[in-house]
Amino acid sequence: MSGAARPPARTGGRDALVAAGLLLALWQGLHLYAGDAALASPAAALGALRQLAGTAAFWGHCAATAQAFAAALALSAAIGLALGLWLGLRRFAGEVAEPLLAGLYAIPKITLYPVILLVFGLGLGAKVAFGVIHGFVPIALFTLGAVKSLDPVLLRTARALRLSRAQTVRFVLAPAALPEIVAGLRVGFSLTLLGVLIGEMFASQAGLGFLIVNGTALHNVRLTTAVILTVVVLAVGANAALLWLDRRYVRRG
Amino acid sequence: MSRSAAVAAARLALLAGAVLALELLCRAGVIQPLTLIPPSAMAAALAGLLWSGELNADLIHTGGAVAASLALAVGLGLPLGVAVHGLPRLRRALDPLLAAYYAVPTFVFYPLLVAILGLNQAPLIVLGTAFGLPAMMMATLNGLDRVPPVLLRTARVHRLGRLDTLASIVLPSAAPFLFTGCKLALAYAVIGIIAGEFILADAGLGHAISFAYDGFENRTMYAVMLLVLGLATGLNLLLHLWETRLMRRRARA
Numbered sequence: 001m002s003g004a005a006r007p008p009a010r011t012g013g014r015d016a017l018v019a020a021g022l023l024l025a026l027w028q029g030l031h032l033y034a035g036d037a038a039l040a041s042p043a044a045a046l047g048a049l050r051q052l053a054g055t056a057a058f059w060g061h062c063a064a065t066a067q068a069f070a071a072a073l074a075l076s077a078a079i080g081l082a083l084g085l086w087l088g089l090r091r092f093a094g095e096v097a098e099p100l101l102a103g104l105y106a107i108p109k110i111t112l113y114p115v116i117l118l119v120f121g122l123g124l125g126a127k128v129a130f131g132v133i134h135g136f137v138p139i140a141l142f143t144l145g146a147v148k149s150l151d152p153v154l155l156r157t158a159r160a161l162r163l164s165r166a167q168t169v170r171f172v173l174a175p176a177a178l179p180e181i182v183a184g185l186r187v188g189f190s191l192t193l194l195g196v197l198i199g200e201m202f203a204s205q206a207g208l209g210f211l212i213v214n215g216t217a218l219h220n221v222r223l224t225t226a227v228i229l230t231v232v233v234l235a236v237g238a239n240a241a242l243l244w245l246d247r248r249y250v251r252r253g
Numbered sequence: 254m255s256r257s258a259a260v261a262a263a264r265l266a267l268l269a270g271a272v273l274a275l276e277l278l279c280r281a282g283v284i285q286p287l288t289l290i291p292p293s294a295m296a297a298a299l300a301g302l303l304w305s306g307e308l309n310a311d312l313i314h315t316g317g318a319v320a321a322s323l324a325l326a327v328g329l330g331l332p333l334g335v336a337v338h339g340l341p342r343l344r345r346a347l348d349p350l351l352a353a354y355y356a357v358p359t360f361v362f363y364p365l366l367v368a369i370l371g372l373n374q375a376p377l378i379v380l381g382t383a384f385g386l387p388a389m390m391m392a393t394l395n396g397l398d399r400v401p402p403v404l405l406r407t408a409r410v411h412r413l414g415r416l417d418t419l420a421s422i423v424l425p426s427a428a429p430f431l432f433t434g435c436k437l438a439l440a441y442a443v444i445g446i447i448a449g450e451f452i453l454a455d456a457g458l459g460h461a462i463s464f465a466y467d468g469f470e471n472r473t474m475y476a477v478m479l480l481v482l483g484l485a486t487g488l489n490l491l492l493h494l495w496e497t498r499l500m501r502r503r504a505r506a
Contacts, residue, residue: 103489106485193358197358225365
């Protein structure tokens, strides 16, 4: 990003508060415009959320989403990293596969949903698979890019030191490509979450995505708004935490 | 040149091999026709559908929504990017918001949009625009950051006004980045709109797929799926080719 000096932390905090305030005002304004039947007010959504948090069913749905997401993220990361490393090291295979991966990234994968359902059946397997097909591509692309643009001197040094392939990956490639890989994991994290939630929106009887669609079907606007708020806060919070980790431990100095 | 030809040939062989393998597996009965029909049957079904004109209304519905979203995302994202680039204080405040934007699974808002705007093309267009606009904005900011200072100094030497500088120096110089932004906005508009149609709609290609899926009409479903994936891939490929040609001309100049 920009190489400008970091703004003092206090302005950053104030900006975040102002932004949050503006978003709340926008929400309230939309609520006034659209009416109670379409969008609950922030206060009503918070009330509904407090009510929800008191029910065991809500936590069950949260756990279902968390379980599917954790499995999907682990698989996305494993597949994406392995594929990216392999394609990055094999120049020819990388050149063959990169546009295919980029094409896969840009197509509406949601259309593949029926196939996934037919293969995996309703439930956890389909949700996880849907998260994985969304999440592994950016991780693979970022890793591939990082490995490919690595300084060739590093690899030559590894060869001169007679490192084995595993050692090269462990001690040379992984540390050198880490910042890019972490950026890829952050994008993969978001897209995996998106995939899992969309999966829950059609073909699941559990999870936060199911709650949103169910609330819409039952015209329970307060429920829908409260669950969407939960998802947004969780997603933004996780993203902020990942960004912080990235800045604190990966891009030091 | 021969190396890139070899890469292209290998890529084509890989794709053709995959399609052929699928065809053989389906024909041999390893994959049940209830799960997946052979690619040749998909193509035949698609040809039939296109020939009969059954899909025309859906094609126009989806195409119109995509065009409107793309126009809005680019038409609003570009000037917003230019404006924010000129206001560093605002930009610093927006940076964390933009960084968090794509972490939020935008589709969860779709049921709300339908509730506010009604079940028609409007919520789809808003979803597609909301998905693509920040990408266009970030691409614009990126491009404006990379305008060589010497060009700006030249503009000052020639006493160009603010708008003249923008129109004849800054935007042409940032063109590759703007092009990338348009490409992303298009991909995101397609993804957003097909997904929205898939979740909840009364027309469009996404709706046609989910409708056929619900009615167990595998042939229609796979035919429309093939059409959507083919159209999306074709569009991306076309833009990619155009981009490479622009880049080459720029490198020569």
